Amino acid sequence: MNKENPIGLFDSGVGGTSIWKEVHALLPNENTIYLADSKNAPYGIKSKEEIIFLSSKNTEFLLEQNSKIIVVACNTATTNAIKELRAKYDVPFIGIEPAIKPAALQSKTQTIGILATKGTLNSELFHKSVSNHPDVKIIEQIGHGLVQLIENGDINTPEMEELLKSYLIPMVEKNIDYLVLGCSHYPYLIPQIKRLIPSHIKIIDSGEAVAKQTKRILESLNLINGSNKKSSQIFYTNSEPEVLQKLLNYEQNVVYKSF
Known part of the structure; x- marks a missing residue:
């Protein structure tokens, strides 16, 4: 696994950017890819089977982008699907659950x-x-x-x-x-x-704890990105990017893409 590979994060929409902010603040040298599945938000009213299906689909997308670790930046997806994700995919997962x-x-x-x-x-x-x-x-x-x-x-x-x-x-x-x-x-x-x-x-809320756990796992696996290159932050959304941009305060050096 390449240390410069990105940290992948997904959520049912834009909310997980609150987790991304904590991860990025703690690990600014890490490349990140964030997936906002806003088209299917909210996950909280869906069945467990639907949540597992959508979470698997999101995971596969992030793995196609060579993510070295995946943060399930969604309480509903963590509490309903992380057990199945860990059994199915050979990548470390960080979950988020109520503190x-x-x-x-x-x-x-x-x-x-x-x-x-x-x-x-x-x-x-x-x-x-x-x-x-x-x-x-x-x-x-x-x-x-x-x-x-x-x-x-x-x-x-x-x-x-x-x-x-x-x-x-x-x-x-x-x-x-x-x-x-x-x-x-x-x-x-x-x-x-x-x-x-x-x-x-x-x-x-759980953001800071998730960021610290992400850092711990990356360190334990010797996957911290030690490169001096400017890190890249890519946000994928299947909805309009305006709300994402607003929540991120139009942060510089962020790329928005559709999927």
Whole structure:
């Protein structure tokens, strides 16, 4: 395996760019290829079989681009398909799942909230994570409609604010002191969420942990790119690239392609 081969990342759409940003910040010399399957977003309302099919298709695309490691930058795909992906493909996979453990261990009120997709909350992997913390009350909330609004670029809209209020206020009333964001799209909502919940409630997402795990695995396999060449960042989308470009703040040296 060539060390200069790219890190591949995929998501049901643009949300996984929140993970890409953390990976790129920690590993700026690495080439990356990001696949946004926006045409099929959101994955969270699909069956497990559909999620496995789409995740396999995305993986094969990234392997065709010679990816040396694949980051499943989607909670729903990780919790429903990563076991099957690891069994099927001979490449290291990094998954992303809701950060229940740090929230549960640090909670003072012994009550945490989790905002996630239906696919993540219904998954076997999620239920296994929850069962590890029987003493903590976990308030689950499906974020109906949030992914689609983000995919459409409708982040700072009255509709988004109303949805967030309806999901968050009942959690606040149940005395949560941690809010776990269980979808890679949701970090883009943190500014609005902070305006809607008390300041003592801590918000946790998984981006930094995923980046650190990616670095650890690459180091353990001796696959860190030591080249001094300027790294390349390529984003593939099967939808319009405008929302991607906006979320990446029109970042320089990024190439957008259709697939």
